[in-house]
Amino acid sequence: MLLLDRACFRQLKRVAGVVIELDEHRVELTAYCYRMLGSGFEAEDAVQETLVRAWRHRERFDAGRSGLRSWLYAIATNVCFDMLRSPQRRARAMDLVPAARPGSALGQPLPEHTWVQPVPDSRILPPQGDPAELAVLRESVRLAFVAALQHLPPRQRAVLILRDVLRWRADEVAALLKSSTASANSALQRARATLGRVDLDATGGFDPLDERQRDLLDRYVAAFERHDIETLVAVLHEDATMSMPPFTWWLSGRDDISAVLRVPGQPCEHDRLLPTMANGCPAFGQYRDGTGFALVVLELRGERIANTTTFLDAPRLFPLFGLPMSFPEPARTT
Structure with a gap:
């Protein structure tokens, strides 16, 4: 035996x-x-x-x-x-339709298989x-x-x-x-x-050890959570883009993004951010009323933000990224 x-x-x-x-x-x-x-x-x-x-x-x-x-x-x-x-070929919004104008409707969402999806570093x-x-x-x-x-x-x-x-x-x-x-x-x-015929954007790589980029991200998070539109616009490149899969709606240029951010009654006014990493870039879990709402991926160019992609599928993406579905409350001290 x-x-x-x-x-x-x-x-x-x-x-x-x-x-x-x-x-x-x-x-x-x-x-x-x-x-x-x-x-x-x-x-x-x-x-x-x-x-x-x-x-x-x-x-x-x-x-x-x-x-x-x-x-x-x-x-x-x-x-x-x-x-x-x-x-079916996965794509980004800018690969599918021209940029939207401020005030235009989001339109109908497209199926998940339409989009290039994020992945945790x-x-x-x-x-x-x-x-x-x-x-x-x-x-x-x-x-x-x-x-x-x-x-x-x-x-x-x-x-x-x-x-x-x-x-x-x-x-x-x-x-x-x-x-x-x-x-x-x-x-x-x-x-x-x-x-060679495809627009790859002129964004540079993200170095987590770059203090200037760390400062940029700190300013972005603080401005986002305070709903400080002036600072949010200031950290964008002039030709920055913003998109929100699963909608084909996207914006091109700091001026148009600024116009949308300045519309009164924005629902993200009291949202919170929790950091993570996606696709070699800084990313954040976005929480609305304490509940997971979206995954935000930022692409940087130097000391400014060149692209913001907000994936509106938190219930599916947050577990993949190890993000909690509820925003963690700070530990209480006795």
């Missing part, structure tokens, strides 16, 4: 080791699938399916032919291709690493860049992400896609040409 117990223990230990080894790749796979799919929810589903397939077919893994990481990326790519068979970015590499990774998950990727056919999308973001060699990408190196290079050239 003791020998059987030891055998079972060794087997369980081996199984646990394989599961842990597979799970070590979860963050980078989630980031890859997010860039491919444009949705944090779908990316997590894709990675879960990838790990399940890898476990089920673990006996097929040939360490002599490819590393575990490459094998997992190949599985993840096929999972994403399966999920991208629908012709903790699910897609390593907690530490080379600052230059982390800056590249943050740029590659910005909402504008992920929306631009959706213009590419799935195969070109995968090639561009693997080559230009993850820095794979052409022969490695060709092996993953089971194609020739020439074919992979051709797909990359076409993908780059397409992205």
